[in-house]
Amino acid sequence: MPLLTKNIMSERAILQIFHNFLSLLVQIPKKEEIMYKKLEIEYHHAESLAELTAEDRELVEEAQKAVKMAYAKYSGFSVGAAARLRSGRIVHGANNESEVFPSGMCAERTLLYHTETLYPDDPITTLAIASDPSERECYPCGGCRQVILDVQRRQGSPIRVIMSGGGTASIVDRAEMLLPFTFQL
Numbered sequence: 001m002p003l004l005t006k007n008i009m010s011e012r013a014i015l016q017i018f019h020n021f022l023s024l025l026v027q028i029p030k031k032e033e034i035m036y037k038k039l040e041i042e043y044h045h046a047e048s049l050a051e052l053t054a055e056d057r058e059l060v061e062e063a064q065k066a067v068k069m070a071y072a073k074y075s076g077f078s079v080g081a082a083a084r085l086r087s088g089r090i091v092h093g094a095n096n097e098s099e100v101f102p103s104g105m106c107a108e109r110t111l112l113y114h115t116e117t118l119y120p121d122d123p124i125t126t127l128a129i130a131s132d133p134s135e136r137e138c139y140p141c142g143g144c145r146q147v148i149l150d151v152q153r154r155q156g157s158p159i160r161v162i163m164s165g166g167g168t169a170s171i172v173d174r175a176e177m178l179l180p181f182t183f184q185l
């Protein structure tokens, strides 16, 4: 035990020396000097799908149809996605789970990779998401948020995202509203 105490003390001393040395090289701000900033996320909320435009409602209905294409044997949570491309074409995606768990794929990424492969010159304007069960709105996971943003960046135009469920929907006009501080190489 005395040996352990001695080791901890010496480790602290080394850290303090290192910190002092670092302070000489760079100006480390004191805690009270750190600037705090606030992020605001803008989104629309529809208390009822009837409040959506006819085009958006149609896309949510397409996402609901895609839910039936899901293979969600393990989670029991089926997700469908539908996207409208600039040409007016509508594409679908659904989650597909695998016996090798990480090999499955979310509905949103299934759709995005499929669309980028087959229609690389036809950008996505709006992406709608639905699920079963559907007591509440279905939001994309972190990985899908990143990929939606990657696609938005590559195509150079905003992707609106409609997240529906429980009879309501939340809509962001640009994908970055879903993921501030996005990773970028």
Ligand SMILES: [Zn+2]
Residues within 6 Å of the ligand: 106, 107, 108, 109, 140, 141, 142, 143, 144, 145
């Ligand atoms: Zn996902």
